[in-house]
């Protein structure tokens with residue numbers, strides 16, 4: 001376990017959340033969900049968001065809504081397959097690297113009642129486990145001990161022996177030792193939960209992307225695309241210019257794009273993104289974000305989301321294909337996958353567009369494709385599509401395999 005570099009949510013288990021009665025899903029670094037309308041893709045993403053809200057101790061409806069949950073009456077947040085479910089808790093659990101975070105969310109279904117996590121103890125256990133590891137003399141059995149961890153352990157132990165040398169009774173010293181450990185434990189706990197805590201379901205909207213006036217509720221980027229201008233400004237201000245260069249390089253996926261600059265007029269309060277279009281006359285070749293095409297703005301948003309150090313380490317993009325040409329979808333998926341690896345971001349994409357599937361490489365275990373469906377009872381379930389059991393031996397592209405019905409996920413109603 002690399003203590004200071006915890007990044008992966010490896011397993012998610014969901015019980016009693018909307019159409020997700022009971023599933024356990026093992027995620028990779030880059031994940032794609034595909035499946036019919038209404039199969040429960042967004043519900044899985046929402047359940048993860050709810051767990052994230054619980055991990056950051058912010059279960060109020062406003063927070064849930066701003067992260068992408070379609071907040072309803074509490075009884076309809078549970079699986080409505082059986083009457084008794086409406087009183088049962090929603091149970092969520094996450095394996096974060098080798099540690100677990102679980103929550104059991106209850107609500108008495110009265111008007112304005114809040115969600116409460118009944119199983120706080122679980123996340124505390126994580127911090128305590130690490131503190132024990134830090135203070136134990138034994139080496140971890142299965143894992144190479146991280147040099148950082150070993151250094152940390154040495155400094156903690158020397159701090160503790162300094163504490164022991166202070167004057168005071170044995171009881172007082174014990175007490176101090178306990179407080180010291182629990183302080184460390186809770187800050188470690190926060191750090192472990194950090195990648196999960198900030199989970200957002202992004203679903204950018206053209207109108208939010210085009211108007212630079214309002215900043216969102218969530219910083220740096222809101223789920224509808226708010227805050228993009230401010231984030232771009234931070235890229236411009238960076239000394240190294242690395243992010244701006246990267247952004248411009250990748251934006252050239254759009255044929256007309258040459259360059260952009262940011263103009264922020266403090267007097268008129270006008271915020272503009274001046275975009276150079278190679279087809280336009282020299283005197284007129286800068287257009288602004290109000291005149292540009294929708295797909296460009298989506299691309300700009302997604303690249304900024306992936307390359308920023310301020311955006312969450314773990315997030316989802318719902319309906320990624322929105323406003324994008326199929327070929328661009330494929331290129332964008334490849335790009336997002338590459339950026340997710342370079343910037344250590346864990347991503348889930350939900351889509352209906354088969355060309356997104358061509359952007360992933362199933363030979364790489366970090367890239368995973370899940371076909372989401374509802375079983376005979378209407379419960380949301382999934383199947384992980386792998387090369388071995390689905391499409392081995394066939395050299396057709398994943399988009400074709402999907403459209404031919406080989407991997408499921410197509411509506412049978414038509």
Ligand SMILES: Nc1ncnc2c1ncn2[C@@H]1O[C@H](COP(=O)(O)OP(=O)(O)OP(=O)(O)O)[C@@H](O)[C@H]1O
Pocket residue numbers: 017018019020035036037038039040041042043044075076077078079080081
């Ligand atoms: N409380 C609930 N209990 C059981 N099922 C529910 C509950 N609330 C909503 N649903 C069902 O969940 C389904 C919606 O799932 P969701 O929105 O996740 O689908 P989706 O796969 O994202 O679809 P789309 O591709 O159209 O966005 C609906 O069919 C709805 O009937």
Ligand SMILES: [Mg+2]
Pocket residue numbers: 041042043318
């Ligand atoms: Mg959806």
